Amino acid sequence: MSEKFIDNYLLFQLALASHTFSEEFYDQLRAAGVSPPKWRILINLMDCPGMYLTALAKYALYEQSRVTKLVDQLVGEKLVEKRASQQDRRRVSIHITDKGLALVKPLIVQAQIHEASVLAGLTQTDRKHLKSILRKLAKRHAEDMQVVNLKLVDTV
Amino acid sequence: MSEKFIDNYLLFQLALASHTFSEEFYDQLRAAGVSPPKWRILINLMDCPGMYLTALAKYALYEQSRVTKLVDQLVGEKLVEKRASQQDRRRVSIHITDKGLALVKPLIVQAQIHEASVLAGLTQTDRKHLKSILRKLAKRHAEDMQVVNLKLVDTV
DNA sequence: GTAATGTACATGAAAAATCATATATATTGT
C-alpha cells in the first residue's frame, strides 16, 4: 500500500512500538500514582539492588543528573535509600526500601498481564523470534556499558 | 546468567533497542544542527505533506500542543509552512518547504546507512522477522488512529 | 608524596515538554 520512508525505517518502527505499548502501560501506572520515570528507576533497583547511581542511570536510560534528582525524590518518599560506598567515597549505592518493594510488586504483576496482552497479537513463533532478536540487539547497548559493568554495586 | 525481570520484559526491551539506536543516530543529527524532534516532524511531513496538525502529532508521537510549538519554530526557520484549510477553518495543514526538503534529504541517506549498520548485527532471516513483526505490532497504533486517518490532509 | 588527570555525583540556570484551558469553528439534535 503505502511506500513511505517511515513505515519501513527501523528506528521509527521501534519507536512506534515502544511508544504505543509504553503509553498503554503508563496509563495504568499513573492511575496507581507512579510516574513512568519513577517506575523505571524502581524496577531497575528491584532487579539490581545497590546499584551505583551512574550505573542505574545507564540501565534506566536516563541522564545522570536526572537520576540524581529522581532518586532524591524517591528518597523523600522513602521508596529508596542512598548509602555511601566504603570503597569509594564518591559513589552512592541506591537501594529500594521495603516500602518501595511493596509499591512495585503489584505493578509488576500488572506489567506482566499487559505484556501478555501485547504478545497476544502475535503467533507463538513470532513471540519467540521477537524476544530473541531484541536480546541480540540489546548487546549493542551492553557493549557501551562494559566499563560500568565492571563495578556495578557496592560489595561490602 | 541473569534472571532479571527487566531483561525479559518486552516494554523494556523495546525501549532499550529504540533508545540505543535512536541515540546513535541523534548524534549524527545534532552534528548536522537538527534536533531530534524537528527531524521527526520533517520526515513525517516528507512522507505525508499537508497533514493536519493533529494527525502530524499522532504520527510523530508527540502531543498536540508540542507539535504546535515545534511547527511554529520550523515555520520561523522556513522549513515548513502552515496553510489554513478551506474545508474546515479550524484546521491547519502543514507542508514541508523546498528548504526543508533540502535539509532532510541527505539526512535520510545517513539514516539508511545507519539503519544498515544496525541490521548488520542480525542474520538475513532475523532482519525479515523483525520488520515483519514490528509491522504487525504497528497495527495496534494504527487502530488508535482510525478516526484521524479518515481525514488526514487537505484535499483542495 | 605531589601534581595532573580522571571519575562520581550534585547543583542551578536554561530549555523543552506537559497540562489545563481558551478560542474559534463545526456538527448534531431539536
Add this chain to the structure above:
DNA sequence: ACAATATATATGATTTTTCATGTACATTAC
C-alpha cells in the same frame, strides 16, 4: 435557526529535562 456538544489548534503557567559546570574523591605518572 438555535442550543448543546464536539473538535482543531493556540496559549501560558507549571513541571520536567538538559546542559554546563562545581565539588569531592580517586588514580596515575613522575
